[in-house]
Amino acid sequence: MSTNGETLVTIEDLRVHFPITSGIVFQRKVGAVYAVDGIDLEIKQGETLGLVGESGCGKSTTGRAILQLIRPTTGRVLYSGADLAHLSGSALRKQRRRMQMIFQDPYASLNGRMTVGDIVGEPLLVHKMGDRAQRKAKVRELLETVGINPNTLNRYPHEFSGGQRQRIGIARALAVEPNFIVCDEPISALDVSIRAQIINLLQQLQREFGLTYLFIAHDLSVVRHISDRVAVMYLGRIVELAENSVLYEAPMHPYTQALLSAVPIPDPAAEELRRPVVLTGDVPSPVEPPRGCHFHTRCPAAREGLCDVEDPQLKIVRPGHWAACHLITGDDYPHIRAGENDVAVVDDVAEVDGTAETPAGEGGETA
C-alpha cells in the first residue's frame, strides 16, 4: 500500500440527481432525488479510500457515477487528466480499460448464461487483446490469481459458491489490467467466514498490481482494516475525510462521532464502558434535503441561523483532515457524547460559544 501522493482520480462537484417525472407521453419533472449532492474528492495513486455512510446516503451512487455507469448530472471526474463525465461512445469505452468495479452481489453480477471462461475473457475480447489461445491462457492465469481452479472455465456461475463467484468477479475486473477499482460493498453479501479471504485477496492484489481502490462499505471495522484514508458520507455529501487512524481516533464532525460510537469494541472491558450515541429523528428524505448543513436536523450542536442556512464547505481543519462543519474552528469542535437515555448531547458547550441548540426531538430514535 504505497502511496506516492500523486492524484489518480479527481472528483469535482459531482452531483447525481434522479428526476422524478410524471406524465405518460410528455414527461415533466416534478422533483428530484438528490442522491449525490456536490462531492469533491481526490483519490491518490495506490491508496485505498474507504467510503462509509448509512444506507441510502449515496455512496454506491457515487461509485457508479465515478465509473460513468450512472451519468452525473453535473460535475467532473478527472482520470489522469481526462474528464470522464464528458466522454461518451468509444472514447469512454477505451478509458474503461483502466477502471473497473467489484460488485456487491456475486449472484447478480455474473451472467448465468455464460461460462466462467467467457465471463472473465469478455473484457479481453471486447478490447481485442491477443488471439483466442492467448486469451484463454490469460483467463486461466487470472483465475489462478484469484484462487479458482483454471480447469473450471467451462462451468457456469451457478455451479460456484458465493465466495468463489466473487473471486470470478474480481478476475473479470482484473482482466483489462486496470489501475483503479471501485469495490462496491464487495463483502456485504458474503458469509462472515468468507469475508476475510476476499479482503485478504483484495489486499494481496493491490500489492501485486499496484491497484487503487475506492472501497465502499457500511461496515466500519472492515473499512478501518483496509483503508488508508476514509471519507464519511451523509445524505449525498462528504462530511469528513481523514487518514484512517485520525478519523477513527479523533473524529471532529458531529455525525462521524455519533457514527463511530456505534462500533462495538472487541475488548470486553472497554465495550462495557462504550455508550453509543443515539441521534434523534430519521435521516431526511433525499428528495427534500434540509437547507444548509444536511445534518443540522439531527445534530445536537446545530446552531440556528447558521447551520440551517449556510452550506458548510468541506475544508481543511488540520493537515490531511477535512470536515464540513461550521462549528469546527481551529482546534475547537463540538464534542458529542451520550446524555440522558443515550440521546446525543454536546459536551463543552462553552467551547462552542454557549449557544448550541439541542433539537427537542422526542420522536423516533435511530442509532
Place this chain on the structure above:
Amino acid sequence: MSDEERREADELRRDGALEPEPEMGLHPAAAGAGASLASGEAAAGYFGETLMIEQQSLSGEVWRRFRRDKFAMIGLGAIIVIILLAVFAPWIAPHNPLTQYNDGITMQGMPVGSSAKFPLGTDTLGRDMLSRILYGARVSLFIGIVANGFALLLGVVFGLSAGYFKGGTETLIMRMTDVMMAFPILLLAIALSTTVFSKGGVWLLVVVITIVYWTPMTRVIHGEVLSIREKEFVDAARLTGATNRRILFRHILPHLVAPIIVYTSLGIATTIVFEATLSYIGVGVQPPTPSWGQMISMGQDYYYTAPQLVIYPGLAIVITVLAFNLVGDGLRDAFDPQQRRR
C-alpha cells in the same frame, strides 16, 4: 425444506445431478496461497466452499423438469402427432379434401355418417370429413406457427429496443402498443381482411394476425428487458467496454429465451383459435381450402341432423389448442421451478 423439495432433491440425486462428493475444488496452489493469506484460519472455509454440483446445461435441466410433467408430455406427444398428420396429410388422407363424392351425400341432400369409405362421414357437399380435417390441420398449424413467428420477431425487435434504449424510443413503441391494444382486435382483423387484404389467402391471414399479435409479445419482452438491464452483470459488461449490440445479444437476449419459448407456445394456441374465429365468420381462409373454423361455420346449420359436422372440427381445435397450452404451461414451470411453488 418442504416435502416436494426433498423429493426433488432425491430424484436429482438418483439422476446423478447432485453429486454428493466434492468432485472438484480450488486449485491446490491457490488454496495454499489463500491459507497463507488468511494466516491459516481460512483453510476450513476454503474446503467448505468446494462442494459442487455436476456440470449441467440449462436446456438439460429444463428438459429434466419438463419430462416429469405428465400433462406437458401428453401435450408434446399430441403436438408431434398433429404435426406429423398435417405434414403427411396427402399420404394419410383417404380422399382428396376437395372432391365432392356422389355417394357422400344422401338422396335428400344430407351428409352421410361414418362408414368404411368415409370414416368420419361427409360434409354437406359430400366431401370426406377426415381428409378435410387433416388438410385443415396444415392450414391451422401453418398460420399458427408462421404468424406467431412474425409476431415474435417484431415483438423481440420492438421490445428489446424499447426496454434497452428507453427514452423516446420506448415512449413511441409502447404508446403504439397501447393504441393497438385499445383497438377491438376482432373488428380490426375483420376490417383488414375485408378491405386491404380482401383477396383472401393464407398469407394475408398471416399478415393480419401478425399485425394484431405483435403487441402482447412486445409488452412481455419489454417488461423482461426492463428488469434484466438493471442487473449488475449488465453494468459489469458495460464497464468492460462492451458495445450496446454486444450487451443486447450476449447478455440480455439469452435471458429472454424462457419467456420467448413459453409465450410462443401459448401464442400458437391463441392464434389457432383466432384463425378459426376469422374463418368461422367468413373473413379468414376462403373456401374451398379446408379450415377448421370454416368447417364449423358450414356445418352449424346441420347441427341437429348431422352434429358430426361441428363436433369433429371442433374437437380438432380443442385438442390442438389444449396441447399447445399444456406444453406452454409445462415449459413455464420447467424454466422457473420457483414459480410453481409460490
